[in-house]
Structure formats: C-alpha cells, structure tokens
Amino acid sequence: MTNLKTNSEITWCPGCPNHMILEAVKQTITRSKIDQKQFAITTDIGCHAKMFDYLNLSGIYCLHGRAIPTAIGMKLGNPNLKVLAFAGDGAAYAEGIAHFIHAFKYNADMTLILHDNQSFSLTTGQPTPTSQQGYESKASPLGTQDKPFNPIKLALASNATFIARTNAKDIPHMISTFSKAIAHKGFSFVEVIQDCLIFNLDANNKDKLMYKIKDNSDKKIAEKLADQFNYNSKSGKIPLGIIYKSDEKSLAEKWPQLKKLLNSKTNWQQK
Ligand SMILES: Cc1ncc(C[n+]2csc(CCOP(=O)(O)OP(=O)(O)O)c2C)c(N)n1
Numbered sequence: 523m524t525n526l527k528t529n530s531e532i533t534w535c536p537g538c539p540n541h542m543i544l545e546a547v548k549q550t551i552t553r554s555k556i557d558q559k560q561f562a563i564t565t566d567i568g569c570h571a572k573m574f575d576y577l578n579l580s581g582i583y584c585l586h587g588r589a590i591p592t593a594i595g596m597k598l599g600n601p602n603l604k605v606l607a608f609a610g611d612g613a614a615y616a617e618g619i620a621h622f623i624h625a626f627k628y629n630a631d632m633t634l635i636l637h638d639n640q641s642f643s644l645t646t647g648q649p650t651p652t653s654q655q656g657y658e659s660k661a662s663p664l665g666t667q668d669k670p671f672n673p674i675k676l677a678l679a680s681n682a683t684f685i686a687r688t689n690a691k692d693i694p695h696m697i698s699t700f701s702k703a704i705a706h707k708g709f710s711f712v713e714v715i716q717d718c719l720i721f722n723l724d725a726n727n728k729d730k731l732m733y734k735i736k737d738n739s740d741k742k743i744a745e746k747l748a749d750q751f752n753y754n755s756k757s758g759k760i761p762l763g764i765i766y767k768s769d770e771k772s773l774a775e776k777w778p779q780l781k782k783l784l785n786s787k788t789n790w791q792q793k
C-alpha cells in the first residue's frame with residue numbers, strides 16, 4: 523500500500539499553495555499504482571524543497587540549482603526509476619539555468635516540477651528571472667529594471683519534448699498534468715504557478731487570466747501559446763495544460779549501456 527506521509531512537521535506558511543502541490547503529488551503517485559519504491563526524488567533548496575521532508579520517498583536533497591543534474595545522475599545509475607525533481611524559479615532559472623537548458627537535450631525520462639512564485643522566497647523575496655519588471659523588494663528597493671524571461675519559450679528553443687503549465691490552486695488539474703508528465707517517455711517539464719503569500723504579492727492571483735487548453739503537439743501553436751504570457755503583466759492570457767509534446771528517444775534509449783539496464787532488475791527487486 524502506498525504510504526507517502528512522513529512524520530516531519532510541515533513548516534510552510536498556513537495557506538501556502540505548496541500544501542496543495544504536495545497533496546497533488548501524493549495523489550498522482552497513489553493513483554499511478556506504481557510501487558512507491560520505484561520513485562526517487564531530488565529537491566533543490568527553497569520553500570518548495572521542503573517537499574523532500576514531506577514525501578516518504580527515496581531521494582537526494584540537493585545544493586541550490588542542482589536538483590536537475592542530480593536527478594539525471596539517478597537515471598544514469600538506474601534508468602528504471604521514476605524520478606521527480608522539484609525546483610523553484612530561483613533554483614532552476616537562475617542558479618541552475620545551464621542544467622535546465624541541457625536537460626531538454628539529454629531528454630532523460632524524468633519529470634521536473636517547477637514551483638514558480640516569481641521570487642526567491644525562502645531567502646525573503648529577492649527577484650528571480652521570472653519576477654515582473656518593477657518588482658520592489660528589500661534587494662531591489664527601486665524596483666527590478668529587467669524584463670522577466672520566458673522559460674516556456676526557452677524550453678521550446680532547447681528542443682523540449684514535454685512542456686506543461688498548471689496552477690497550484692487547482693488540485694485536479696495538477697494531478698492530471700503530473701500524471702501525463704510522469705507517463706511521458708522523456709524529460710517532462712511542468713511549471714506550476716504558485717503564489718507566495720508573503721513575498722512578491724503583486725505577482726499573485728493571476729487565475730482570471732488562466733484558461734485550459736487541449737494537449738498540443740504542434741510547435742507553431744506551442745510558440746503562440748508561450749507568447750501569451752510574458753510573466754510581466756496582469757494582462758494577456760495564461761494557457762494551462764500540455765503546451766507541447768513530442769516523441770523523441772529518451773536518454774536511456776540513446777545509449778546501449780543504459781538500454782541494457784532498462785529491462786534488468788535492480789538489487790532490491792531481486793531480493
Ligand atoms: C548556491 C546558493 N546560492 C544561494 C543560496 C541561498 N538560497 C537558499 S534558498 C534560496 C531561495 C530559493 O528560491 P527559489 O529557488 O525560487 O525557491 P522558493 O524558496 O521560492 O521556493 C537562496 C537564494 C544557496 N543556498 N546556495
């Protein structure tokens with residue numbers, strides 16, 4: 523029986539949408555009917571990274587910016603594992619940006635769940651690459667001068683095989699999106715729009731702009747969908763769902779050594 527609960531005290535702020543992401547991940551894993559021992563996780567550093575303490579799954583709590591390469595390392599060791607990496611927008615789009623880009627190229631069969639609150643929240647709200655222009659914080663008292671960048675467009679330009687976006691306030695939509703991401707053969711990137719209730723409040727409550735799309739496999743349509751939200755404004759539209767999906771060889775399918783491991787049993791399975 524799946525038992526994902528741990529005894530760790532949950533220290534997120536009351537009402538933080540991270541609570542809902544945790545619930546959606548638990549329900550996704552339970553509904554998948556995959557043995558929980560088949561899963562392994564990595565988390566980055568930040569509020570989102572506390573997922574590590576609250577999920578009864580094997581894994582590695584990584585250095586800031588390193589949840590993705592560590593997860594790819596797990597896939598090299600055992601390509602049969604269902605690996606989930608959890609990262610924040612600060613972690614993956616700033617410290618770990620090189621890993622984010624290259625992960626699409628390797629196409630390891632794993633899922634990145636990216637909690638985007640447009641802020642480095644654990645360290646009290648410094649601006650990240652997706653913070654809106656003009657964001658005033660203790661670290662940017664005159665307001666951020668730079669425009670945010672668009673990670674969905676970057677993922678498309680990096681040959682991503684699965685890009686999705688969901689909303690941390692919508693548990694059923696998260697479960698359906700995470701389930702499709704886990705089922706995808708390759709690197710699946712799911713951006714979760716996650717309000718932070720303490721820092722960068724201006725970026726919150728974008729729900730009115732959100733709408734749900736049908737799963738899309740057309741690159742030109744994906745580019746248009748990516749352009750609809752620039753992380754900067756409260757206008758425009760925010761598409762939720764599978765923005766792009768294509769079938770390419772995964773990392774393990776590309777390398778004979780890994781291919782061989784794909785069908786072999788791991789040590790704990792043989793016991
Ligand atoms: C290399 C490195 N740089 C900076 C830090 C300090 N640090 C720890 S958590 C954090 C903020 C994390 O922000 P984000 O990844 O967006 O996650 P959130 O807290 O918003 O969930 C920072 C800057 C660190 N631990 N290591």
Ligand code: SF4
Pocket residue numbers: 533534535538539540569570639643644717718719720721
């Ligand atoms: S600071 Fe923000 S992201 Fe962190 S737990 Fe509190 S509400 Fe959540």
